[in-house]
Amino acid sequence: MKRRALLLTAVLLLGFADTPVGTMAVLDAARPDEWRPLNPEMTLYMDVAGGTVVIELAPLFAPNSVTNIKRLVRQRYFDGLSINRVQDNYVVQWGDADGEDAAKRRPLGRADATIGPEFEKGTPGLGIAAVPGPDGFADTVGFVNGFHVARKGERAWLTHCYGALGVGRGDAADSGNGSELYVVIGHAPRHLDRNITLAGRVIAGMELLSSLPRGTGPLGFYERPEQRVPISRIRVGSDVPAAERLDIEIMRTDSASFAKFVEARANRARDGWFLKDAGYIDLCNVRVPQRPVATP
Amino acid sequence: MKRRALLLTAVLLLGFADTPVGTMAVLDAARPDEWRPLNPEMTLYMDVAGGTVVIELAPLFAPNSVTNIKRLVRQRYFDGLSINRVQDNYVVQWGDADGEDAAKRRPLGRADATIGPEFEKGTPGLGIAAVPGPDGFADTVGFVNGFHVARKGERAWLTHCYGALGVGRGDAADSGNGSELYVVIGHAPRHLDRNITLAGRVIAGMELLSSLPRGTGPLGFYERPEQRVPISRIRVGSDVPAAERLDIEIMRTDSASFAKFVEARANRARDGWFLKDAGYIDLCNVRVPQRPVATP
Numbered sequence: 001m002k003r004r005a006l007l008l009t010a011v012l013l014l015g016f017a018d019t020p021v022g023t024m025a026v027l028d029a030a031r032p033d034e035w036r037p038l039n040p041e042m043t044l045y046m047d048v049a050g051g052t053v054v055i056e057l058a059p060l061f062a063p064n065s066v067t068n069i070k071r072l073v074r075q076r077y078f079d080g081l082s083i084n085r086v087q088d089n090y091v092v093q094w095g096d097a098d099g100e101d102a103a104k105r106r107p108l109g110r111a112d113a114t115i116g117p118e119f120e121k122g123t124p125g126l127g128i129a130a131v132p133g134p135d136g137f138a139d140t141v142g143f144v145n146g147f148h149v150a151r152k153g154e155r156a157w158l159t160h161c162y163g164a165l166g167v168g169r170g171d172a173a174d175s176g177n178g179s180e181l182y183v184v185i186g187h188a189p190r191h192l193d194r195n196i197t198l199a200g201r202v203i204a205g206m207e208l209l210s211s212l213p214r215g216t217g218p219l220g221f222y223e224r225p226e227q228r229v230p231i232s233r234i235r236v237g238s239d240v241p242a243a244e245r246l247d248i249e250i251m252r253t254d255s256a257s258f259a260k261f262v263e264a265r266a267n268r269a270r271d272g273w274f275l276k277d278a279g280y281i282d283l284c285n286v287r288v289p290q291r292p293v294a295t296p
Numbered sequence: 297m298k299r300r301a302l303l304l305t306a307v308l309l310l311g312f313a314d315t316p317v318g319t320m321a322v323l324d325a326a327r328p329d330e331w332r333p334l335n336p337e338m339t340l341y342m343d344v345a346g347g348t349v350v351i352e353l354a355p356l357f358a359p360n361s362v363t364n365i366k367r368l369v370r371q372r373y374f375d376g377l378s379i380n381r382v383q384d385n386y387v388v389q390w391g392d393a394d395g396e397d398a399a400k401r402r403p404l405g406r407a408d409a410t411i412g413p414e415f416e417k418g419t420p421g422l423g424i425a426a427v428p429g430p431d432g433f434a435d436t437v438g439f440v441n442g443f444h445v446a447r448k449g450e451r452a453w454l455t456h457c458y459g460a461l462g463v464g465r466g467d468a469a470d471s472g473n474g475s476e477l478y479v480v481i482g483h484a485p486r487h488l489d490r491n492i493t494l495a496g497r498v499i500a501g502m503e504l505l506s507s508l509p510r511g512t513g514p515l516g517f518y519e520r521p522e523q524r525v526p527i528s529r530i531r532v533g534s535d536v537p538a539a540e541r542l543d544i545e546i547m548r549t550d551s552a553s554f555a556k557f558v559e560a561r562a563n564r565a566r567d568g569w570f571l572k573d574a575g576y577i578d579l580c581n582v583r584v585p586q587r588p589v590a591t592p
Contacts, residue, residue, distance in 0.1 A: 075539050085548040088503045134430040136576040162385050162483045175299045187458045187483050191574045207384045207510040268487055280432040
């Protein structure tokens with residue numbers, strides 16, 4: 001019997017890692033006003049085989065890129081294009097596979113072809129909810145409006161955590177325009193921070209991107225056109241019928257409950273299974289809590 | 297033409313991120329004795345659909361677990377078992393899906409049913425090649441024999457970086473025996489460090505694990521038996537015909553060239569594309585260089 005119980009827990013393995021008592025208690029105790037809805041005008045719905053990837057945009061950090069991406073989306077620029085690159089432990093990238101071919105590539109229409117870098121911004125008024133402890137890339141790390149951010153001196157930036165949405169660029173700092181987008185699918189490549197514009201984060205359907213077959217060409221590009229993963233369409237949330245929208249709420253990262261949540265994640269032994277508290281959690285391991293909107 | 301060049305580079309996007317001049321120069325300059333072969337007696341070959349996952353074992357940190365895993369492998373314990381859990385941004389786990397069922401589960405044979413924790417070890421004589429800069433979980437981080445390690449006071453441990461191989465356990469510290477194994481497929485869950493035994497790292501075929509469909513049950517377990525991913529066999533490298541073995545060499549992490557490599561990865565602007573040096577690289581973003589053995 002003891003052996004059977006042992007095997008049961010052995011099969012569950014890291015079983016308590018994501019259903020912990022201490023963390024759950026914090027979430028359960030959060031007040032209703034410590035949760036916020038999604039803003040449909042700042043949300044993208046990308047339909048691919050198997051489901052929909054939902055992305056929250058970050059206009060506070062990348063206002064011009066977000067505007068341009070939404071222009072492209074509303075022109076249906078992305079509809080019928082594809083995911084062309086999946087590099088293991090790095091990024092998934094989508095856009096126009098014919099972008100190099102002047103005769104075949106899709107026109108950008110009313111969207112801008114270049115956008116000044118939005119790699120970082122000034123800190124005044126930003127109100128970063130800090131995650132305690134050291135970070136090798138920054139003076140402080142934490143959250144603004146649900147986004148992972150870092151700060152050095154008076155400059156702050158979005159960080160390349162798992163699920164971050166980035167704006168592909170060429171060698172020139174202003175060469176990204178939002179027609180090539182990528183999402184981080186591996187250990188956070190934070191050396192990219194401040195070198196390229198981040199404009200959002202995936203909040204649902206991440207597994208549709210992370211489980212794609214890796215490309216076998218250089219940089220993880222698919223070698224044959226038939227390997228590319230079709231994007232049937234991308235829509236701005238406001239243009240999606242209300243009944244089809246993702247009905248979730250997200251914990252406010254400037255709330256007292258979120259600070260308690262971060263503290264609970266740094267000290268997991270109270271959650272069971274864990275034997276030792278780390279006493280620390282790195283920025284990208286903090287996943288902002290979200291939950292279905294309760295039906296009244 | 298300018299526009300065409302722009303689009304060309306835009307399609308390449310993070311194009312130079314993994315083929316940089318500065319980093320490549322360091323690798324090219326490394327002396328032959330700064331590379332080491334794999335030890336076939338400390339290497340596992342796991343055959344799954346699509347190919348072979350190759351794992352380097354870490355007997356220095358987990359001697360008893362490594363011995364037990366090899367016993368299980370040589371008894372063909374894993375042959376015909378399956379990958380039963382794929383949790384996004386966390387772990388892939390394999391073992392006996394019938395482990396809870398006393399009537400159906402595979403016997404452990406000559407392998408031990410429990411193993412004392414090998415979560416950390418003493419530092420004397422360890423010789424950690426340090427990666428400079430702060431780390432929130434440890435006093436120092438760096439490498440020993442190609443493995444990512446951390447140190448606090450006089451204790452050191454293997455870290456849960458991408459590709460790390462772990463020994464599943466239940467609630468009891470000694471309940472892991474190597475019959476349930478997992479590999480990290482997401483952002484390093486370093487809060488697991490010192491709570492569970494790590495025993496190796498994936499050195500080839502990682503994409504066969506990381507691109508698997510995510511399980512939709514609790515903790516990412518597959519809900520239906522037919523979703524499980526069969527493991528046709530696992531072999532110790534010494535038992536694999538020499539001609540079928542992975543013929544690579546790995547950069548010695550105690551070499552001068554490796555220290556230069558780490559420094560180059562912390563400062564990427566010299567590599568082109570990057571505009572700003574981070575001046576830092578976190579432990580889990582350092583991937584130990586490996587290359588095919590040159591044919592004479």
